[in-house]
Each structure stands twice: as C-alpha cells, then as structure tokens.
Amino acid sequence: MNLDFDDDALGFMEEVRAFVRSNLDPGTREKVLLGHLPDRVERTIWQRALVARGWGAPAWPVEHGGPGWSVVERYLFDEVLSEEGAPMPPVFGMSMLAPVLMRYGTPQQINELLPRILNIDDWWCQGFSEPNAGSDLAAVRTCARLEGDEWVINGQKIWTTLAHQADRIFCLVRTEDAPKKQEGLSILLVSMDAPGITVKPIITIDGAHEVNEVFFDDVRIPAGDIVGQAGKGWDYAKYLLGHERTGIARVGQSKREIGRLKTLAAAVVRGGRPLRDDPVFSARIASLEIELRALELTTLRMVSALHAGAPPGSEANILKIRGSELQQDIAEAIMDAWGPEAFGPAFVGDGLETSPAVATAMTYFNLRKVSIYGGSNEIQRNILARSLMGL
Amino acid sequence: MNLDFDDDALGFMEEVRAFVRSNLDPGTREKVLLGHLPDRVERTIWQRALVARGWGAPAWPVEHGGPGWSVVERYLFDEVLSEEGAPMPPVFGMSMLAPVLMRYGTPQQINELLPRILNIDDWWCQGFSEPNAGSDLAAVRTCARLEGDEWVINGQKIWTTLAHQADRIFCLVRTEDAPKKQEGLSILLVSMDAPGITVKPIITIDGAHEVNEVFFDDVRIPAGDIVGQAGKGWDYAKYLLGHERTGIARVGQSKREIGRLKTLAAAVVRGGRPLRDDPVFSARIASLEIELRALELTTLRMVSALHAGAPPGSEANILKIRGSELQQDIAEAIMDAWGPEAFGPAFVGDGLETSPAVATAMTYFNLRKVSIYGGSNEIQRNILARSLMGL
Amino acid sequence: MDFRLTDTQTLIAETANALVGQHLQAVRGGGALQASQTTSALWPQLGELGLLGAEIDEADGGSGGTFEDLAVILQALGRGGGAGAFGPVVVTAAALVSRLGDAAQKAALLPAVVEGAKRVVLAHHDTTDQGADDVATTAIPASGGWKLEGRKAMVFAGDSADVFVVSAHTAKGLTLFLVPATAEGLSIRSMELYDGTGAADLELNDCFVPADARLGAEGDAGDAVAWALDRANAAFANEAIGLMAELCDMTSEYLKTREQFGQPIGKFQVLQHRMVDMRINLELARSMAILAAVAVSDPDGRRRSRDVSAARAAIGKASRVVGQAAIQLHGAIALTQEYPAGSFVKRLTLIERSYGDTRWHLERFAKLADPAVVLIP
C-alpha cells in the first residue's frame, strides 16, 4: 500500500493551490475563514474565475464543461479549496440539480439550464423540507395540480438555504394522491419571481440569515418545467441526494480549522499560562488531530475504491456521521480556546460584523446544523444499521 | 439546607465503624477489598456477629429482629460497611424474599423462614432469569403443575448467583397458561437438595464461579411452599425487585475504590513519573471524584425525601444507571493505573489467588455485570423514559 | 442533613417562579427570547417583591436571608432564560459591599440595590483570562484620595452599572475601590454579549476617587475577592440548573408533540434515551448546585472553593450534554431565533466559560481535593 500521493497528484494540488492564492479575492477568503457567508456577488466572481480556468464543474462530464478529472483529482481539488478558504461551489444547482437533469432532463433543459448553473446566471435553491416533513421527507404536502398547460402550486417549504438570493427553486411536490407516500411526488422547476411566492427569512441563533420559509400561493409554472416524469419525484430526489459523497466528511475544512486551533492555543493565555502548555488541552488537540487523520484516511480509502471502480457503499454514512461530529468538536475546542472573549462584544459596528473570537462562537452554533441537515445523524445510523444488520 | 450529618448520625457512623473494625475477620476483609467473594462460612460468621449486635437485618421491622433504624441510619450503616470492606449482606434472602414474605407469606412461613434467613441457616438464591427470559423476565417458561398436594417443577434457570452454595431457591415459574405472559406466574420456595435439581457452574471471564445454571427435572415440593396466591407471581416479583433501592448507587464502595485509586496513583510510576503527576490522569481522578460526590448527594436527597415520607420515585433508576457506570469507570481507572501489571501473572499458586494488580483487572471484568443485571441500563432508561415522558 | 426548602424559600420560589412564568407567557407570542430580556425586564418587580434584597441585612433594607434564598431565585430566573445582572449585582458586588463596607458606604448603596434603583458590579479581571488571579491595575495615593490606572475586561453587567467595585494594587497589596460610572478618568465601553446580556470594558486613566471610596482595608482584598468570585460561580451554577431544567421540559414536550413517520418522535428509543440522559445530568447537576449554594457559607475557604469548583466542573459538563442534546433532539427549529431553546443554550454556553471554564475548575478542584478520598461530609 502507499498512502502518499504520486508526483502528478502533488503537482496537481500545487497547481490548484497556486490558482486559488492568485485568484481568490482576499476579502472573500477572509469571510470564509471567519465562518461568514460570502454574498452572491463574491461567489459569482469566484465561480466565474474557476469557469474561465475550466474548473467550474469538477464532477461534470467533459461535454457539459467538466474538466475530465478522476475521483482522486476531484477529491484533491475540493480539499485544497477548503483548506485555502475558497467559497463552496453553488451546491444546489451544480451538485444536486445538474446530475439529475443530465440523467432525466429534456435536451432543452440540459442545453438551457446547465450553462446558467455553471456561470451562476441562475442561483438555485432546494425546496424539499416542510414543517411536517423533515427527517420524514416523503411526508411533503406542498401540492401541484395540472391546469391546462400549467402546474398550480400551493404549500410551504422551510429551511430553504439562500432562497432570498435565489433565482430559481427545485421543489419536491405532491402531484397525485397515492397509497404510498413515496409515490405521486414530482420535482418542479420554479422561478423565484413567479407571482404567489413569498420568502420569509429565518434568523438562526448565530444571527445569520441563511435559511428561509418559502410560501406558494397558487403559483403557476409551465407544464414543461418538471424533471422527468410526474410521479417519479421520490426516485429523482434519492438520486439527487445520493450524489457526490466523498466531500461529505469535510476533511479539508477540518484540517484548516485544526490549524487555526493550534495557532490559537500557542497564542492565547489562560489561567496565566499559554493554553498549549496545559497538558489536558494539548491532549485534546492531539485527539482531534488523530481523529481527523483517521477520517482522512478513511475518506481516501473510499476515494481510492471509487477510483478503482467499486460501487459506493455505506462508507458515505460513516463519513457523514464522523465528519459532522468532528467539525463540531473542533469548533467547540476553538471556542473554548478563546474563552469568554468568544462571547463579546457580540457585534462591532452596525451590521453583523464581529471580532474573530466571536465568529468562533457563531461558528460553533452554526455547525450544530451539520448533524441535523442532509439526513440527521440519527437517520444516518438507522440507514447504517439496516445495511449492516439487514434487519 | 444542611448537607452535614448531625452529631447523632456522626456518632452512629463511628459506632458502626468501630464495630466493624473490631469484629470483621481481617482475612474476610482482605478478600472483599481484593474484589473476591468471601465464602459462605466467612459470610455466616460475619452475619452472626451482626445479629448478635442486633444489626443483622437493618431494614426489617423490629418485630422480626430489625434494629428500628430510620432510612438515614440504614443508609449510613450500608455505607460504612461498604467503605470498611465488610461482606455484602445475603441479599436474596434478606432484601428480596423476606420483605415479600412479611407482606404476602403465611404466618408459618414468616415464623419459620425469617429467623433462618437472618442467621444464614438458610442461604437463599434467586431463580428468575432463564435462557430466553433475561430482560424480558415475564417470558419465563419453567413451569409447575399441581399434582395432589405437590408442585411438580420442570425447566431451567440461569445466572443463578451462588446456587451451588445455597440451601433454597425462590423461583418464578409458570403455573397456569394465561393470555398475557405476566399472568399465571407464581413464586415457589424450593429446597436445593430436592431430587431432580441439577446445578451446573458457569465460569465467568474473571475466572470466578459465582453464577450457575439450575435445571429442574420433575422436582416435587409441597403445595404449601408457594408465596401468596398462585398466579400472582408477577406482582410479587415486582414488589421484591422494587424493594430497598437507596443502596443501589454503591456510593460507599465507590468511595472506597476512589481512595484506592488515589493511593495507587501516588505510588505507581508510569512513563518515568508518578502517575499522579500526569495532569491528564489527575484530571481523570478529579472527574471521578466529582461524579461520585454528585451521586452521593443525589442519593442523600433521595434518602432524605424517603425519610420525610415521600414515595419512592424514578430516582432509583437514575442511581442504578449512574452508580453502575461510575463503578465501572473507577474500576477501569484503577486497572489503567496498574498498567500491564494488571494482566499478569494471572494466577499465583495453584488456585485462583492473584496479585492485587491482577485482582483489579478481574474486578474490571466482573463489574461489567453491574450495567447488565437487575434490569440492564437500557431497560432502566426505557423505564425512565416512560415515567418522564409518559409515552 | 436536610434538603428541604425553608418556608421562606418555598415562598420565594413561588413568588419568583410565578413572576417568571407570567413574563414568559406574555412574551412567548412575541418571538425571539434573548437570555438577557427576562431578568432585565423584571428588574423593577424583583425590587418591589424584595427579591433583590433577599440576602442583604435588614439594617440595609434587605430581608437578611441566606445564599440559599438567592439560589432559589437564580434557578427561577434561569428557567426564564437567564439571570442576567442578578448574579453580578446582587450575588457578587452587593455582597462585597455588605461584607467590607463602612456604614456610609452601605447606606449609600445597599438600600438602592434592594429597591432596584442602583446597580453595583465587580470589576476585577484585567483581561478576559478570568482564570488568572493577577491584577495589573494600580492605585496610587493622591491628595485626598487615590488615582487608579489600568483596565478591566468584560465586566458582566458593566453596561448598566452605576458603581464599580474595582480591584487595584496599592503598595500594600490588592485593594477594592468604589468607582462611580461617572468618575472622571473612567471610560466605559458597553457591549452586548452573544447571549444578549450586557457587559463593559473599562479603562481607568488617571482616574481619581476620594479616600472614602476605598472598600475595606488597604492591601487586604484578596480573600474577599476570592469569596466574591466563589459566590459568582455558585450563582452561575444555580442559574444553569434553571436553564437546564427548562431545556429538559421544552425538549420532552417537543418529543411528545412533534410527529414524523406517523408518530411522535418521542417514540423513537434513541431519542428517548438521549432525553433520559439529559434528565440524569440535570438531577446530578442539581445536587451539585445545592452543594455550591451551601459551600459559599463555609468558613473554611479552601473547602468552599473546592466545593464550588466541584459544582462548576460537574455542571459545566452537564451543560454541554444538556445543551447539545436539546438542540439535536429538536432539530433545525432549535437553531432559530424564534424558538427559545437556542437562546437558553447560548446563555449556558457563556456561563460554562465564564469565571473559569470546566477545565479550570476541574484543575482547581484537583489541587484543593484531599489527597485521600473525601468521606461523607
């Protein structure tokens, strides 16, 4: 076995790193490193720089503008971008909707929508969760009925990330009554400026406006703005959510954050001594670093297996569980390293600007979401139990 | 509030402590402190010393030979005995069967059996668990049918503690078929020398012979050797298991063991320094000590409430869960403090004698049982969930 | 041994719980509940009902009660989302004035604190390293008084204080001074903390206070400050119990009413057991909060600090378990400002890291613990 990357891979990483360092706007990078959300303009500028380099859609096939990379190269690209503080790619359009369209969309949808996703001409958001359909996603009640050549949509979505800056939304809606709740669902493609749509912000406890409620009141869209066949939405949704899992452990991001933790522990004084000189805290850092190494190697084993053509297995659930727990544990250690300073002053200036210390508390609270969203860790363990024990 | 004991209580404790120190055989004490089981002779000698002092059955009413103590005195008595390394009282007879007999037994049973329990003329064991009735106790299949003036018993019990040195066994058996499995059960009183009984030892991973299988093959006992009414065994079993819960947290024993841990950590050298000078190990000791203090105070709150006449609530489940977890955590820390020495030599001499170090490893493995028996901690949590959430 | 509340404490508990309960009902419809709001909104009533003066001597306008009376109030305020300035003003600074003040100082401050008309707070730590016990702030004799020089960081409730109890070194050692918020040479940078409570950074530049501003003997404040900080920590311990108790109730209720997969999510065994672990942590933590409340009156300072740190370490650990489980069991809703759970967890999280975090208290306990096991007290 060989755990080292070969020269090609190392060269590739250096090329990516150099590109990020000379092309990423320092202000945007700063925002990402503080755990704040870059705005749409900043993300678009960065995305278009990647597109210009031919790296705009790492996982897409070459015919749609992908770079033709291997699984390993895609993984390394994600890692370097995370380590360097680049904004995340526009995940809903690029990594969720696009693969579904490529497989189930009409030629017209593919030709029209994909380039707009790539360039962020369209910012897509995802309309899946509802107040009574969280972990139990198939319980969605938002419905659409066909009236002539239009779908008429009524209902409500919730936890819709960045709906307030999105151009379009893909929605899981009920288009037929069916005996099983997984049947009769469809995925519709809706413009956010369609009459009858109302977006209501949800402010989270980190003070951020990231998620929203989206209300549909007799919203009308063309009958053709549907993915694949009506009634098959559940299959498409599963395909969409199952896609692109190797980045799920967030190894690059955690690596960056452990670097931050170590730097901080060397600088900060607690109880009259540098925090790093407290053997208990130093053991805590060491444990986190070792856990991250185990997670990284486990991810690489999975990447390596996919590269060799193995089908994706239950490893993705393991990576999701441990990756999210580790993100949270590291964030907690960083907040602890700051001590009371992580809590104040809450805001400097008029807006949501904060000190770097307080940003770590906000990140700690923000990251509570990673064990809840995308299938809570309880759901992930249920899935693993089924696949491991067959019960 | 006042967390200190008053002078009467302190005087009482000193009186008990002095009695133990001058009456407990040093060899017996040594065995208990090493985590080994004293034999029946040693336990009987100790029990009779207590009886002679009038302390043989702390929880019994005065008319049956109890000392007439308050809940608080009973608690303190147990604690001091545990701290001092006295053998546990013969729990199955004294704390389980006797209270049931006092409430549901015939006058003849009460008059004949209680004094024999008190003096360990009869050593009782408990025949409840079966191979397919562990957590699901009501699933017992051992059955007894009335033939003339005799019960004829067939079936098998398992995990029967000290059956091999017992004179008698109280058994939960099925005496009628009933629609609900909790119905049709009875508690029978059986002599271990009755023809048809076979005891087969189970050797546990700590090398000890403490538990057994007990087989019943057409075992005949007089029809009158039943507790209360036939068919009501489940109610009696619940009453029997619900009795006397304040000692369940094993605070005295854990206190004694933390004392041992601290002494050891000061003496033992690991990685070239005294173990106690490792801040990580010292933090571990401190955490255990604090957890014990929280457990002790919580127990005292419960004792105090019972003393004031409050009905026993769900606190006992909490004490069982945290008490067992803490016993296990302390045992693990002690084993860790010994390092590799805890594993060898396994035996010195011919028998089961071991070094004090190895005794700690045996204790660690032996104590895995405390989160399993008497209703596993999972069952305890189920019960708590029901009572807390009413679901 | 007696764990019962006195009749007075029962009355105080009923009064405080009713007050908090009414307030919560009034605001629940109105959206976001910040930890700060309950106690600051209720401050006038706390004064009217005599709760601010529960422990202060009758001669100074109070009820002459005990710390345990305060503990009852702190738990009630915790249930309302946090005790805000109650700990800093009533438990910590007013107690220092009671302990060290001369007749004039007491008369000037304590009746006003009892009424809710004035707030006095302790400004001790120069930096946010609240586990450190060194103070660089100095006081130099000046004609008719003292000149103070230095800074104080993150003074809890300092944003709304009328008077600060400032610690500073004179030639003789650590000394306390009463410094009005309006003193010349004192600049106050008020701030809102992340849990919505207030604090302030102070700068003392050539800040003059008259001779009668000295609180207690010169050079002799070390013990009193340690005592006051133990009190502050015992207050945090009891406030945290209230916060955790409310989080447990909130979570139980949510598990019973929230439905997914056609049943209340509380039917899922994994969620049940996690809820049970929250309760177990709460009950054991509650015992330690009692210990802390009793310990602050211990004449043996070493034992007092040991017990307070034991309580804070235990409750700190419990706070993490309870806070994180409360969020996870609720799911996304707990992460919104609309829903109160998040605000409670924020306050718990701040408390756990203030005046020594769990690690610091654990280490202090280890240093102060008996070399052999502690037998029943």
Place this chain on the structure above:
Amino acid sequence: MDFRLTDTQTLIAETANALVGQHLQAVRGGGALQASQTTSALWPQLGELGLLGAEIDEADGGSGGTFEDLAVILQALGRGGGAGAFGPVVVTAAALVSRLGDAAQKAALLPAVVEGAKRVVLAHHDTTDQGADDVATTAIPASGGWKLEGRKAMVFAGDSADVFVVSAHTAKGLTLFLVPATAEGLSIRSMELYDGTGAADLELNDCFVPADARLGAEGDAGDAVAWALDRANAAFANEAIGLMAELCDMTSEYLKTREQFGQPIGKFQVLQHRMVDMRINLELARSMAILAAVAVSDPDGRRRSRDVSAARAAIGKASRVVGQAAIQLHGAIALTQEYPAGSFVKRLTLIERSYGDTRWHLERFAKLADPAVVLIP
C-alpha cells in the same frame, strides 16, 4: 495513493483466514476460547505455510516480503482470538536479528524461526512501566564475552522463548545481546497472563554470554530498539483490528438471533445505534492500522513513531468502545468463559495497555506532531 492489497497479500490473507477459520470451527464446540490458544495451536502450520517467514529475507529462508504482509496475518490471527507470540517473535525480535545480526547469527536463528522451530523474543523493559525508556540492566566485559546483570519484566512470549534479545547498558551505551534461555545465570519465571497468553520475568545474575552474542554495534542499540518497539506497536494495532472485526461480527449476529420481547433484540433502535458505533469505530481504526503498517518502513524515525502512536491512540480508544459495547450488547452471556467474546475483549484490553497505553501514545503523538496542522501526506 493505493490501498489495494498486492496479489501476494491477497494470497496470504486467504491462506491465513482459511487456517484460522478452520481452527475456530474445530474448537467452537469445545467451549472456552482463550486468546492464546489459536495462534499457539497453529504455530506449526504457520511455519509450514511460510507465514512466519513472510517478511524475512529469502537468503535467511523467508519470503522477503514487507511489514504489510505481516499486518494481513496479524489481522487474521486477531480474528482467531489473538496473535499470541507472533508479534513478539516474528514482528519484533526476528526483525531485530535481521536488521542487526551478522551472518552467523542470522543463520543460527532466522531459518529456525521461519520453520517455527525456534522462538526469539525481545527482553527490553526492566519493569512493567513499558512507557519508560531507561534500562538499568548492565553488561560488563568479561573474558571472552560479557556478564549481564539485571532483570526484565513481563517479556511477552518469554515463557516459550529459546533465545532472548536482551538490552543492557555497557560503558558505551545501550547494547543488545542474544541470550539463550538455557544460559547460566538466567532465571526465567514463566507466567500465564490474564488473557491466556504467556510471558516471563527474567533475572540475570552474573549471566555470561560469549562475545559473539552481541547483536549489532556496542552502545548503539537505542534506534533499533525504538524501531522494534514501533513495529511491536504496529503489530498490536493490526492484531486489534482483527479482534474488533470479529467482535463486531459476533455482536451483529447475536443481535439478529437473540430474541426478547418477541423479536430479535437487534430491532431495538438503541442497540442498533450502539452496534453502528462499534462499526464506525472499527472502520476508522482500520484506516489507522494501515497507517501504522506503512509507517514502520518510514526512514524518518520521528514521523514513524508519530504515526504509530497516532494509530495506537486511535485504536486504543476504539478498543474500549468496541469491547465494552460488545459485552453490553450481548448481556450476561459475554461474561462467561464458554462464549468467545469475553476472551477477545480480554486480549484487546491487554493490548491497549501494553508497550504504552492510549494516554502514553497520545502524549507521544502530541510531542512529535507538527506545530502546525499536518497537511495531506
């Protein structure tokens, strides 16, 4: 980057797993399975099949493979209940002879080790404090050789050794000597350890060995011993994976078959999730065992030790989780000698505390880790 087994390794794995599997099937009916028994019973076959010589040079009768070949065997033996003497003899001591021995020493020992005819083991630690790196045993020049004086504690597999590699200080520093079990002045106290494997305490009183018994240069053995101990630790890491994998399978199977309350207990969500956590721990530990196996060949000794300690710390923690959960999920049956789980857990428990426990490895990792974050290797 390549995680695939070589064809040779696949073959070795199949051979070793088949051997262990057959043996287990043969003994399962017969009751108690002690960790020691599988490997000691299979020793002759391990020799016949070439597995004892997997890594030893072809010139010395072996197959000239790599440590990763050994790792595959160790995992298989772990699945059988423990690798017993395989680590001490094959991975640790034979490798020292290969590395340092002269032609005569190699010829005398290695082919015999490969065949299973002789056992050589390392006797390094004077006491059971296996995290210490000081040795008080001495070697003084005597006519035609050396006199050794001192003691060695808990030498793993020392009960069945033919030759000991003894570390001792000469005037020039730490030096290794080949000491036959029959040497005069060497007394061996054999012992059975609690997991059923064997060990020995040695006393060297005026113990003479000839000049050609010195293994490697005088005073220069420190690096080689550190290397050998890292190998021993990497062996423990891989053996532990086998033990944990078998415990996971055993527990899954039990959950599927054991019924209570009218259904397999594996239907209970709490037990399911605890089983899942066992698997998660196993999978992450497995990655770290790979790291350890690769790291032992790292020419950079600091990085080698860092990675080995990282693996041991991670696997130690996983061992506790897996071992304790395996017992709890089984219930009482796991605590009997009849059922194999207990024996597996005993072996895991001993491994975790041998040659440095989890705490010791964590501390060593912290010392050796880069001050900044380790980027992708």
